[in-house]
Amino acid sequence: MINPGFAVVGHPNKGKSSIVSTLSHNDSIFISERSGTTTKSFAYKVETQRSGYQLFDTPGFQRPTKVLAWLKKHTDRADQRAQVVANFITDPECQQLFPDEVELLKPLVNGAAILYVVDGSRPYGTEYDIEMEILQWTGQASMALINPIENETHVESWSNALAQYFKTVRVFNPMKAEFDKQIELLKSFAHLKPEWATAISLVTEDLITEKNNNKKNSAIILSRLLEDLCFYRETQKVITQEQSKLLKPLLEKKYQLWMKRREQNSINELFALYAHFQTQYRIDDLVLPPNLFDTEQWYMWGLNKIQLASVATISGATAGAVADMAVAGHSLMLGAIGGGLLGFGSAWFGADKLIEVKLKGLPLGGYEAIFGPVKNKNFPYVVIGRFVYLHSQISQRSHALRDNMLVEQNVLQQQISGLEKSEQKTLHKACQNLLNQKQTDNLAEILELLF
Amino acid sequence: MPHNKEDLLTQQKVFNPQSIFWPIVIIGGCLGLILSWGILVGDQQGRVNLLHLLFVYLFIPLLSLFASIVSLFFGKGVNLARLISAIPFLSYFNQSKIRKIQQLKLDKYWFLMQSQAAGIAFSLMSLVAFLILLLVTDINFVWRSTLLNASDLLPFLKIIATPWQFWLSAQPSLSLLEMTQDSRLVDTTKNLFAYGGWWQFILAIQFFYSFLLRLLLLVFAKLALKHSMTLDIEKQLQAKIQSNPKLPIEKQVLAKIVNQIPNDITINNWANVPMGLLVSIPSLDLNKDDLNKDDLNKPNFIKAGPNASAAEQLIAERWQAPQLVLVKAWEPPLGELEDFLQNGQGYLFPIDWSADHLVSPTPTHINEWQRFINKLPQWQIYLPEGL
Numbered sequence: 008m009i010n011p012g013f014a015v016v017g018h019p020n021k022g023k024s025s026i027v028s029t030l031s032h033n034d035s036i037f038i039s040e041r042s043g044t045t046t047k048s049f050a051y052k053v054e055t056q057r058s059g060y061q062l063f064d065t066p067g068f069q070r071p072t073k074v075l076a077w078l079k080k081h082t083d084r085a086d087q088r089a090q091v092v093a094n095f096i097t098d099p100e101c102q103q104l105f106p107d108e109v110e111l112l113k114p115l116v117n118g119a120a121i122l123y124v125v126d127g128s129r130p131y132g133t134e135y136d137i138e139m140e141i142l143q144w145t146g147q148a149s150m151a152l153i154n155p156i157e158n159e160t161h162v163e164s165w166s167n168a169l170a171q172y173f174k175t176v177r178v179f180n181p182m183k184a185e186f187d188k189q190i191e192l193l194k195s196f197a198h199l200k201p202e203w204a205t206a207i208s209l210v211t212e213d214l215i216t217e218k219n220n221n222k223k224n225s226a227i228i229l230s231r232l233l234e235d236l237c238f239y240r241e242t243q244k245v246i247t248q249e250q251s252k253l254l255k256p257l258l259e260k261k262y263q264l265w266m267k268r269r270e271q272n273s274i275n276e277l278f279a280l281y282a283h284f285q286t287q288y289r290i291d292d293l294v295l296p297p298n299l300f301d302t303e304q305w306y307m308w309g310l311n312k313i314q315l316a317s318v319a320t321i322s323g324a325t326a327g328a329v330a331d332m333a334v335a336g337h338s339l340m341l342g343a344i345g346g347g348l349l350g351f352g353s354a355w356f357g358a359d360k361l362i363e364v365k366l367k368g369l370p371l372g373g374y375e376a377i378f379g380p381v382k383n384k385n386f387p388y389v390v391i392g393r394f395v396y397l398h399s400q401i402s403q404r405s406h407a408l409r410d411n412m413l414v415e416q417n418v419l420q421q422q423i424s425g426l427e428k429s430e431q432k433t434l435h436k437a438c439q440n441l442l443n444q445k446q447t448d449n450l451a452e453i454l455e456l457l458f
Numbered sequence: 459m460p461h462n463k464e465d466l467l468t469q470q471k472v473f474n475p476q477s478i479f480w481p482i483v484i485i486g487g488c489l490g491l492i493l494s495w496g497i498l499v500g501d502q503q504g505r506v507n508l509l510h511l512l513f514v515y516l517f518i519p520l521l522s523l524f525a526s527i528v529s530l531f532f533g534k535g536v537n538l539a540r541l542i543s544a545i546p547f548l549s550y551f552n553q554s555k556i557r558k559i560q561q562l563k564l565d566k567y568w569f570l571m572q573s574q575a576a577g578i579a580f581s582l583m584s585l586v587a588f589l590i591l592l593l594v595t596d597i598n599f600v601w602r603s604t605l606l607n608a609s610d611l612l613p614f615l616k617i618i619a620t621p622w623q624f625w626l627s628a629q630p631s632l633s634l635l636e637m638t639q640d641s642r643l644v645d646t647t648k649n650l651f652a653y654g655g656w657w658q659f660i661l662a663i664q665f666f667y668s669f670l671l672r673l674l675l676l677v678f679a680k681l682a683l684k685h686s687m688t689l690d691i692e693k694q695l696q697a698k699i700q701s702n703p704k705l706p707i708e709k710q711v712l713a714k715i716v717n718q719i720p721n722d723i724t725i726n727n728w729a730n731v732p733m734g735l736l737v738s739i740p741s742l743d744l745n746k747d748d749l750n751k752d753d754l755n756k757p758n759f760i761k762a763g764p765n766a767s768a769a770e771q772l773i774a775e776r777w778q779a780p781q782l783v784l785v786k787a788w789e790p791p792l793g794e795l796e797d798f799l800q801n802g803q804g805y806l807f808p809i810d811w812s813a814d815h816l817v818s819p820t821p822t823h824i825n826e827w828q829r830f831i832n833k834l835p836q837w838q839i840y841l842p843e844g845l
Contacts, residue, residue: 018789019790020826037705039708040826042791042826043791043793068792069792070792071764071792073794107793132730134764137764231561234557234561238554275699279695279696284698284703285705
């Protein structure tokens with residue numbers, strides 16, 4: 008398959024790197040308010056499941072007047088123009104005098120199509136004609152993109168000017184372009200060279216599939232987050248009940264820290280899922296319900312009364328079974344049954360005495376300070392609401408944006424009311440299960456409906 | 459994340475799914491020891507039924523192995539470890555781990571791995587029991603059957619012994635079978651030394667069918683678990699986060715801005731700013747009468763840049779006196795301008811306008827010019843007060 012390539016060219020600081028960043032879903036591309044930061048052409052491969060294409064981020068034109076003069080000086084014949092441009096990029100003197108133009112023309116000489124970028128919020132000037140004329144000399148397929156950086160005031164005049172040089176002129180704001188707009192633009196790339204149409208078509212199909220997969224994966228991340236937050240508890244064993252109460256502030260702090268970082272972890276994963284690695288964000292801490300502190304008694308090995316009884320029953324039954332084996336089964340399993348009953352009875356009725364017993368100075372029982380888990384029925388919905396809202400923000404966020412993201416609280420009501428009654432019921436049941444410390448096998452599938 | 463040895467954020471040890479859960483292994487080992495010991499002790503004469511041993515060391519391991527594999531691929535992955543983990547007090551200690559592996563959808567392979575570890579422990583402890591009893595007591599291997607005779611049994615035993623054909627002394631033989639056939643009604647003590655002859659065969663069965671197969675399945679389970687972990691979406695995302703560190707923040711050095719320029723300074727209209735706008739800037743000291751005059755004829759008004767003619771450019775390039783170069787504030791400085799400024803001196807005046815009136819340049823644009831001029835010490839940024 009032919010691998011399409013597109014060189015994003017134009018004046019410095021008109022959003023070339025932003026366009027590359029948005030279309031390649033790569034937020035590591037250096038975007039600066041300072042012009043001239045891109046000094047070399049760099050190819051960014053956009054690889055999808057079945058296809059791919061290349062985007063070339065290029066330096067801006069720096070000395071277009073002199074470059075055009077050089078080109079004109081070397082030929083006045085239209086059939087030789089492309090060759091003269093090729094000579095230009097290999098000429099050592101040109102490489103020294105016009106490094107930026109040599110770099111930006113390289114991918115074009117190698118067959119990439121032209122994506123010429125201008126700022127639609129600033130007026131057209133005749134100085135741009137020189138750049139467009141140079142690009143014409145390459146003879147490559149081309150398209151103009153008007154990037155309305157601040158506003159769309161001059162889009163119309165730019166459209167008129169660009170139509171003189173380019174067959175296709177489109178308005179594309181890389182900072183605001185949502186997924187559908189990006190797909191629409193990619194589809195229009197297919198018209199530049201017919202031989203690229205299949206590859207581009209596969210790219211767009213794959214990107215749509217990938218987006219749907221991302222929703223599934225977001226639901227998986229949320230299901231795990233939800234489970235972890237709902238199941239988590241901080242515990243500490245102590246000797247007396249008074250000691251356990253003293254631990255409350257410490258456990259509370261540890262619990263809150265864990266919950267906060269667990270959520271941050273999932274948010275970071277969500278950003279990574281949508282290939283946002285550079286975005287800084289600020290989010291309000293989860294508001295945790297009150298009264299999460301409790302104290303429980305514990306016995307040997309930290310077991311509670313029922314668990315201790317279970318252990319004793321099994322141990323007694325095992326010992327009895329060994330005795331049964333020793334008499335080759337002639338005891339009719341009475342050893343196992345009796346041992347089990349004896350174990351259960353002694354554990355159940357003697358458990359409370361264990362607290363007072365010490366083995367080599369170590370107590371065989373005591374109290375356990377416990378913080379969590381959350382039992383408040385609204386808590387799962389708060390977690391889901393925050394995450395779903397974040398997902399809606401991140402999944403539509405342009406990779407060209409470099410500002411900090413402020414996440415505001417959101418309620419889930421809108422998404423939930425959009426579900427069918429049976430789906431709502433399933434969701435409520437899953438949330439109730441979580442609060443009862445029970446896992447739901449298909450939690451991710453249930454949550455996926457909210458994305 | 460769950461797969462790290464320690465969660466650096468919370469300083470808590472976290473669960474590594476690839477680690478062996480020792481209680482299950484210990485239970486497997488104990489079962490192996492107790493069961494083997496119980497069977498190998500035999501009856502009062504120390505007789506151990508060979509066919510019973512085949513049942514314990516061949517049939518049960520193979521059946522459980524088969525059941526584990528079938529359940530792994532077609533069922534819920536039921537095996538010894540999953541059953542043991544359901545014991546209340548074990549599930550208490552293991553609750554969070556089991557929840558985590560279920561959450562990561564690793565439970566089938568995890569239980570399979572633990573089950574094989576328990577199976578190996580079972581096998582090793584069986585071997586230990588077997589070797590100890592071989593050493594300290596006389597085990598008499600006999601076989602009894604109402605329906606089968608030695609020649610019926612031999613082909614079956616030979617098939618079982620196929621994996622260790624190189625181990626000749628552990629191969630079954632018709633004579634050994636005939637010599638060790640037992641009957642509870644007949645005194646069969648005439649072949650006293652033959653009764654111990656099966657020990658190598660039994661040892662080989664234990665090793666190949668119990669230990670080795672379990673070991674192979676343990677390796678498979680561990681690899682499958684590792685593979686599943688690498689495919690896990692969160693694992694992949696964490697790896698991506700690690701490989702995409704945050705980029706450093708760019709540091710900027712800005713040139714100072716001046717609000718005053720010398721009187722009668724030469725104006726260079728690089729940006730081709732409309733004259734109507736220029737006369738509205740008091741500090742330029744232009745009057746409306748100049749609008750209709752030819753710029754070149756004014757002694758302190760020159761032109762260069764992409765909009766200048768060759769003649770205008772030449773004059774500007776040769777100009778030695780300080781200049782005030784007018785540029786479009788929103789356009790970034792190009793190399794052409796930098797080349798031009800290298801040979802001159804003076805001030806750069808970024809101008810912004812909308813329709814026919816001047817507007818204040820944005821701080822972003824001014825910063826860009828300040829960064830640019832910082833590289834050219836003979837030039838300064840000029841911005842009249844009020845703009």
